[in-house]
Amino acid sequence: MSATTPGLVCAHQHLYSALARGMPPPPIIPTNFQQILDQIWWRLDVALDADMIRACARLGAVEALERGTTAMIDHHSSPGAIEGSLDIIAEACEEVGVRVNCCYEVTDRNGLEGARRGLAENERFLRAGGRGYVGAHACFTMCDETLHACAELAAELGTGVHIHVAEGEGDVAAGARLEHLSTDDWLVVHAVHLDRPIRGTLAHTPRSNMNNSVGRADPMAWKKPEGEPARVVLGTDGIGGDMLEEFRVAFARHREADVTATPDNAWSWLQNGYDLFPEAKQDLVTWSYAPMDPWHLAYSPGVRPLKIERDGEILFKDGEPTRVDAQEIRAHAREQAARLHARL
Secondary structure, eight states, rough: EEEEEEEEEEEEGGGGTTOOOOOOOOOOOSSSHHIIIIIHHHHHHHHHHHHHHHHHHHHHHHHHHTTEEEEEEOOOOOTTTTTTTTHHHHHHHHHHEEEEEEEEEEEEETTTTHHHHHHHHHHHHTTTTOOOOOOEGGGGGHHOOOOOOHHHHHHTTTTEEEEEOOOOOGTHHHHHTTTOOOTTOOOEOOOOOOSSSSSSSSEOOOOHHHHHTTOOGGGGBBOOSSSSOOOEEOOTTTOOOOHHHHHHHHHHHHHHHHHTTTTTHHHHHHTTTHHHGGGGGOOOOEEEEOOOHHHHHOOTTOOEEEEEETTEEEEETTTTTSSSHHHHHHHHHHHHHHHHHHHO
Protein backbone atom coordinates (compact mmCIF):
# COMPACT_ATOMS: atom_id res chain seq x y z
CA MET A 1 0.00 0.00 0.00
CA SER A 2 1.06 3.60 -0.60
CA ALA A 3 -0.24 7.04 0.27
CA THR A 4 0.32 10.57 -1.02
CA THR A 5 1.03 13.70 1.03
CA PRO A 6 2.50 17.14 0.39
CA GLY A 7 6.26 17.53 0.56
CA LEU A 8 7.76 17.93 4.02
CA VAL A 9 9.38 21.15 5.28
CA CYS A 10 12.60 21.40 7.28
CA ALA A 11 12.17 24.70 9.11
CA HIS A 12 15.78 25.01 10.31
CA GLN A 13 18.70 23.45 8.47
CA HIS A 14 22.47 23.97 8.33
CA LEU A 15 23.44 22.66 4.91
CA TYR A 16 27.04 23.72 5.51
CA SER A 17 27.39 20.83 8.00
CA ALA A 18 26.88 18.14 5.34
CA LEU A 19 30.62 17.48 4.95
CA ALA A 20 31.29 17.27 8.70
CA ARG A 21 30.71 13.52 8.84
CA GLY A 22 34.05 11.76 9.33
CA MET A 23 35.95 14.95 10.13
CA PRO A 24 39.11 14.62 12.25
CA PRO A 25 38.61 14.77 16.02
CA PRO A 26 38.99 18.24 17.54
CA PRO A 27 42.21 19.23 19.38
CA ILE A 28 40.44 18.64 22.69
CA ILE A 29 37.36 16.57 23.46
CA PRO A 30 34.48 19.01 24.05
CA THR A 31 32.79 18.59 27.40
CA ASN A 32 30.20 21.37 27.11
CA PHE A 33 28.24 23.22 24.44
CA GLN A 34 30.60 26.19 24.19
CA GLN A 35 33.51 23.82 23.54
CA ILE A 36 31.46 22.02 20.87
CA LEU A 37 31.05 25.37 19.11
CA ASP A 38 34.70 26.36 19.58
CA GLN A 39 36.29 23.03 18.71
CA ILE A 40 33.96 21.73 15.99
CA TRP A 41 31.54 24.10 14.27
CA TRP A 42 33.53 27.33 14.43
CA ARG A 43 36.61 25.57 13.12
CA LEU A 44 34.63 23.91 10.35
CA ASP A 45 32.68 26.92 9.05
CA VAL A 46 35.75 29.14 8.71
CA ALA A 47 37.44 26.44 6.56
CA LEU A 48 34.68 26.33 3.94
CA ASP A 49 35.18 27.69 0.42
CA ALA A 50 32.83 28.04 -2.55
CA ASP A 51 33.36 24.51 -3.88
CA MET A 52 32.71 23.02 -0.45
CA ILE A 53 29.58 25.12 0.04
CA ARG A 54 28.19 23.89 -3.28
CA ALA A 55 28.99 20.28 -2.37
CA CYS A 56 27.27 20.68 1.00
CA ALA A 57 24.13 22.18 -0.52
CA ARG A 58 23.81 19.63 -3.31
CA LEU A 59 24.36 16.69 -0.97
CA GLY A 60 21.98 18.10 1.63
CA ALA A 61 19.30 18.70 -1.00
CA VAL A 62 19.61 15.16 -2.41
CA GLU A 63 19.41 13.63 1.05
CA ALA A 64 16.35 15.74 1.88
CA LEU A 65 14.59 14.72 -1.33
CA GLU A 66 15.34 11.07 -0.61
CA ARG A 67 13.36 11.46 2.62
CA GLY A 68 10.40 13.35 1.11
CA THR A 69 11.51 16.82 2.20
CA THR A 70 10.93 19.28 -0.63
CA ALA A 71 11.56 22.61 1.16
CA MET A 72 14.22 23.78 3.61
CA ILE A 73 14.91 26.96 5.55
CA ASP A 74 18.71 27.16 5.70
CA HIS A 75 20.96 29.07 8.09
CA HIS A 76 24.44 29.41 6.58
CA SER A 77 27.91 30.27 7.89
CA SER A 78 31.21 30.41 5.99
CA PRO A 79 33.33 33.29 7.36
CA GLY A 80 36.08 32.66 4.81
CA ALA A 81 33.70 32.69 1.84
CA ILE A 82 30.80 35.02 2.60
CA GLU A 83 30.17 36.95 -0.59
CA GLY A 84 27.94 35.03 -3.02
CA SER A 85 27.51 32.08 -0.68
CA LEU A 86 23.72 32.34 -0.58
CA ASP A 87 23.51 32.25 -4.39
CA ILE A 88 25.60 29.06 -4.39
CA ILE A 89 23.20 27.40 -1.95
CA ALA A 90 20.05 28.55 -3.75
CA GLU A 91 21.35 27.43 -7.15
CA ALA A 92 22.54 24.06 -5.81
CA CYS A 93 19.18 23.29 -4.22
CA GLU A 94 17.30 24.32 -7.35
CA GLU A 95 19.58 22.06 -9.38
CA VAL A 96 18.27 19.13 -7.32
CA GLY A 97 14.70 20.47 -7.23
CA VAL A 98 14.39 21.26 -3.52
CA ARG A 99 12.92 24.62 -2.52
CA VAL A 100 15.12 26.67 -0.19
CA ASN A 101 14.94 29.80 1.93
CA CYS A 102 18.44 31.18 2.63
CA CYS A 103 20.16 33.48 5.09
CA TYR A 104 23.71 34.22 6.19
CA GLU A 105 24.53 33.94 9.91
CA VAL A 106 25.65 37.38 11.13
CA THR A 107 27.96 37.30 14.15
CA ASP A 108 30.68 39.37 15.80
CA ARG A 109 32.83 36.36 16.61
CA ASN A 110 34.98 37.00 13.50
CA GLY A 111 35.19 40.74 14.19
CA LEU A 112 32.92 43.63 13.32
CA GLU A 113 34.12 43.54 9.70
CA GLY A 114 32.96 39.94 9.48
CA ALA A 115 29.58 40.99 10.86
CA ARG A 116 29.35 43.80 8.30
CA ARG A 117 30.13 41.40 5.44
CA GLY A 118 27.55 38.90 6.68
CA LEU A 119 24.89 41.59 6.89
CA ALA A 120 25.82 42.78 3.39
CA GLU A 121 25.47 39.23 1.99
CA ASN A 122 21.94 38.99 3.39
CA GLU A 123 21.06 42.38 1.92
CA ARG A 124 22.59 41.61 -1.48
CA PHE A 125 20.80 38.27 -1.78
CA LEU A 126 17.41 39.58 -0.66
CA ARG A 127 17.52 42.74 -2.79
CA ALA A 128 18.37 40.59 -5.82
CA GLY A 129 15.14 38.66 -5.33
CA GLY A 130 16.42 35.74 -3.27
CA ARG A 131 14.05 34.07 -0.84
CA GLY A 132 15.23 34.31 2.73
CA TYR A 133 15.52 35.90 6.12
CA VAL A 134 18.22 38.08 7.60
CA GLY A 135 20.36 35.55 9.44
CA ALA A 136 21.85 35.99 12.91
CA HIS A 137 23.86 33.50 14.94
CA ALA A 138 22.91 34.02 18.60
CA CYS A 139 22.68 36.99 20.92
CA PHE A 140 25.75 36.01 22.93
CA THR A 141 27.93 36.37 19.81
CA MET A 142 26.54 39.80 18.84
CA CYS A 143 26.79 43.22 20.38
CA ASP A 144 23.65 45.34 20.54
CA GLU A 145 24.71 47.34 17.48
CA THR A 146 24.99 44.20 15.33
CA LEU A 147 21.77 42.69 16.68
CA HIS A 148 19.82 45.88 16.01
CA ALA A 149 21.35 46.15 12.52
CA CYS A 150 19.95 42.69 11.70
CA ALA A 151 16.51 43.68 12.98
CA GLU A 152 16.55 46.98 11.09
CA LEU A 153 17.62 45.39 7.81
CA ALA A 154 14.92 42.72 8.12
CA ALA A 155 12.25 45.34 8.77
CA GLU A 156 13.47 47.44 5.83
CA LEU A 157 13.34 44.45 3.47
CA GLY A 158 10.00 43.14 4.75
CA THR A 159 11.28 39.86 6.13
CA GLY A 160 12.14 38.43 9.54
CA VAL A 161 15.34 37.49 11.36
CA HIS A 162 16.33 33.80 11.52
CA ILE A 163 18.23 33.46 14.80
CA HIS A 164 19.43 30.93 17.38
CA VAL A 165 17.98 31.85 20.79
CA ALA A 166 18.88 30.46 24.23
CA GLU A 167 20.15 27.16 22.83
CA GLY A 168 22.63 26.79 25.68
CA GLU A 169 22.92 28.27 29.14
CA GLY A 170 25.46 30.78 27.83
CA ASP A 171 22.66 32.57 25.95
CA VAL A 172 20.12 32.87 28.77
CA ALA A 173 20.11 36.67 28.41
CA ALA A 174 18.70 36.39 24.87
CA GLY A 175 15.08 36.69 25.97
CA ALA A 176 15.68 40.01 27.70
CA ARG A 177 17.53 41.39 24.67
CA LEU A 178 14.88 40.27 22.20
CA GLU A 179 11.54 40.71 23.96
CA HIS A 180 11.11 44.27 22.65
CA LEU A 181 12.96 43.67 19.36
CA SER A 182 11.58 40.49 17.78
CA THR A 183 8.51 40.59 15.54
CA ASP A 184 5.97 38.03 14.41
CA ASP A 185 7.87 37.25 11.20
CA TRP A 186 11.07 36.17 13.01
CA LEU A 187 12.16 32.52 13.08
CA VAL A 188 13.43 31.76 16.59
CA VAL A 189 15.39 28.51 16.88
CA HIS A 190 16.01 26.21 19.89
CA ALA A 191 14.62 28.27 22.83
CA VAL A 192 15.76 25.57 25.26
CA HIS A 193 16.58 28.14 27.96
CA LEU A 194 14.25 30.94 26.85
CA ASP A 195 12.95 32.58 30.02
CA ARG A 196 10.12 34.71 28.63
CA PRO A 197 7.75 34.92 25.66
CA ILE A 198 9.08 36.66 22.55
CA ARG A 199 7.53 37.19 19.14
CA GLY A 200 8.12 34.90 16.18
CA THR A 201 7.73 31.31 15.09
CA LEU A 202 9.75 28.95 17.28
CA ALA A 203 11.69 26.10 15.68
CA HIS A 204 12.15 22.91 17.72
CA THR A 205 15.24 20.77 16.98
CA PRO A 206 15.09 17.84 19.42
CA ARG A 207 17.82 15.62 17.88
CA SER A 208 20.32 18.48 17.88
CA ASN A 209 19.44 19.48 21.44
CA MET A 210 20.09 15.90 22.56
CA ASN A 211 23.30 15.65 20.54
CA ASN A 212 24.68 18.86 22.08
CA SER A 213 23.42 18.00 25.57
CA VAL A 214 21.93 21.48 26.00
CA GLY A 215 18.73 20.35 27.71
CA ARG A 216 15.18 19.48 26.73
CA ALA A 217 13.09 22.19 25.10
CA ASP A 218 9.39 22.30 25.99
CA PRO A 219 7.43 23.49 22.94
CA MET A 220 4.14 22.92 24.74
CA ALA A 221 5.09 25.74 27.15
CA TRP A 222 6.15 28.27 24.50
CA LYS A 223 3.81 31.26 24.45
CA LYS A 224 3.28 34.48 22.55
CA PRO A 225 3.62 37.67 24.63
CA GLU A 226 -0.19 37.78 24.72
CA GLY A 227 -0.24 34.38 26.40
CA GLU A 228 -1.50 32.34 23.46
CA PRO A 229 0.44 29.24 22.36
CA ALA A 230 3.34 30.07 20.05
CA ARG A 231 3.53 28.64 16.54
CA VAL A 232 6.04 25.78 16.62
CA VAL A 233 7.81 24.20 13.63
CA LEU A 234 10.38 21.41 13.33
CA GLY A 235 13.93 21.61 12.02
CA THR A 236 17.01 19.39 12.04
CA ASP A 237 19.74 21.95 12.83
CA GLY A 238 21.99 20.28 10.27
CA ILE A 239 21.30 16.61 11.11
CA GLY A 240 20.08 15.77 7.61
CA GLY A 241 16.70 16.38 6.04
CA ASP A 242 14.64 13.46 7.38
CA MET A 243 11.61 15.20 8.85
CA LEU A 244 9.69 12.03 9.66
CA GLU A 245 12.59 11.03 11.90
CA GLU A 246 12.61 14.48 13.49
CA PHE A 247 8.87 14.14 14.11
CA ARG A 248 9.41 10.77 15.82
CA VAL A 249 12.12 12.14 18.09
CA ALA A 250 10.03 15.23 18.89
CA PHE A 251 7.19 12.95 19.95
CA ALA A 252 9.51 10.71 21.97
CA ARG A 253 10.99 13.69 23.82
CA HIS A 254 7.48 14.99 24.55
CA ARG A 255 6.37 11.52 25.69
CA GLU A 256 9.47 11.22 27.90
CA ALA A 257 8.27 14.20 29.92
CA ASP A 258 4.54 13.37 29.76
CA VAL A 259 3.35 9.79 29.35
CA THR A 260 -0.10 11.06 28.30
CA ALA A 261 1.38 12.92 25.30
CA THR A 262 0.23 11.85 21.84
CA PRO A 263 2.03 12.22 18.50
CA ASP A 264 -0.58 14.73 17.36
CA ASN A 265 1.32 17.67 18.85
CA ALA A 266 4.62 16.80 17.18
CA TRP A 267 2.72 16.20 13.93
CA SER A 268 1.16 19.65 14.16
CA TRP A 269 4.65 21.15 14.53
CA LEU A 270 5.69 19.39 11.34
CA GLN A 271 2.56 20.57 9.54
CA ASN A 272 3.15 24.17 10.65
CA GLY A 273 6.11 24.26 8.28
CA TYR A 274 3.63 24.94 5.49
CA ASP A 275 2.89 28.33 7.08
CA LEU A 276 6.49 29.29 6.30
CA PHE A 277 6.78 27.44 2.99
CA PRO A 278 3.24 27.18 1.53
CA GLU A 279 4.45 26.02 -1.90
CA ALA A 280 5.59 22.72 -0.40
CA LYS A 281 1.94 21.91 0.24
CA GLN A 282 1.48 21.66 -3.54
CA ASP A 283 4.32 19.14 -3.93
CA LEU A 284 3.19 15.50 -4.09
CA VAL A 285 5.04 12.70 -2.31
CA THR A 286 3.95 9.10 -2.77
CA TRP A 287 5.13 7.03 0.18
CA SER A 288 5.88 3.35 0.72
CA TYR A 289 3.43 3.19 3.62
CA ALA A 290 -0.22 3.87 4.36
CA PRO A 291 -1.87 5.43 6.23
CA MET A 292 0.38 8.47 6.65
CA ASP A 293 -1.05 9.60 9.98
CA PRO A 294 0.85 10.48 13.18
CA TRP A 295 -0.14 7.46 15.24
CA HIS A 296 1.13 5.08 12.55
CA LEU A 297 4.26 7.06 11.67
CA ALA A 298 5.36 7.56 15.28
CA TYR A 299 6.04 3.82 15.48
CA SER A 300 6.88 2.98 11.85
CA PRO A 301 10.52 3.70 10.96
CA GLY A 302 11.74 3.12 7.42
CA VAL A 303 8.89 4.85 5.59
CA ARG A 304 10.35 6.22 2.34
CA PRO A 305 9.16 8.15 -0.71
CA LEU A 306 8.49 6.26 -3.95
CA LYS A 307 7.80 9.28 -6.15
CA ILE A 308 7.95 13.06 -5.73
CA GLU A 309 6.34 15.60 -8.05
CA ARG A 310 6.73 19.37 -8.15
CA ASP A 311 4.62 21.50 -10.49
CA GLY A 312 3.94 18.43 -12.62
CA GLU A 313 7.61 17.45 -12.86
CA ILE A 314 8.76 14.13 -11.39
CA LEU A 315 11.76 14.96 -9.18
CA PHE A 316 12.25 11.54 -7.60
CA LYS A 317 11.40 8.03 -8.80
CA ASP A 318 12.70 4.48 -8.32
CA GLY A 319 14.89 5.59 -5.44
CA GLU A 320 16.74 8.29 -7.39
CA PRO A 321 16.42 12.02 -8.05
CA THR A 322 15.67 12.75 -11.69
CA ARG A 323 17.35 16.12 -12.22
CA VAL A 324 20.79 15.10 -11.02
CA ASP A 325 23.09 12.11 -10.72
CA ALA A 326 23.11 11.31 -7.00
CA GLN A 327 26.26 9.19 -7.30
CA GLU A 328 28.14 12.08 -8.92
CA ILE A 329 26.98 14.45 -6.18
CA ARG A 330 28.14 12.04 -3.48
CA ALA A 331 31.50 11.52 -5.21
CA HIS A 332 32.00 15.30 -5.44
CA ALA A 333 31.02 15.63 -1.77
CA ARG A 334 33.62 13.03 -0.78
CA GLU A 335 36.31 14.95 -2.67
CA GLN A 336 35.35 18.24 -1.03
CA ALA A 337 35.06 16.60 2.39
CA ALA A 338 38.64 15.35 2.04
CA ARG A 339 39.77 18.91 1.22
CA LEU A 340 37.83 20.29 4.19
CA HIS A 341 39.11 17.68 6.61
CA ALA A 342 42.70 18.31 5.51
CA ARG A 343 42.27 21.96 6.49
CA LEU A 344 41.12 20.91 9.94
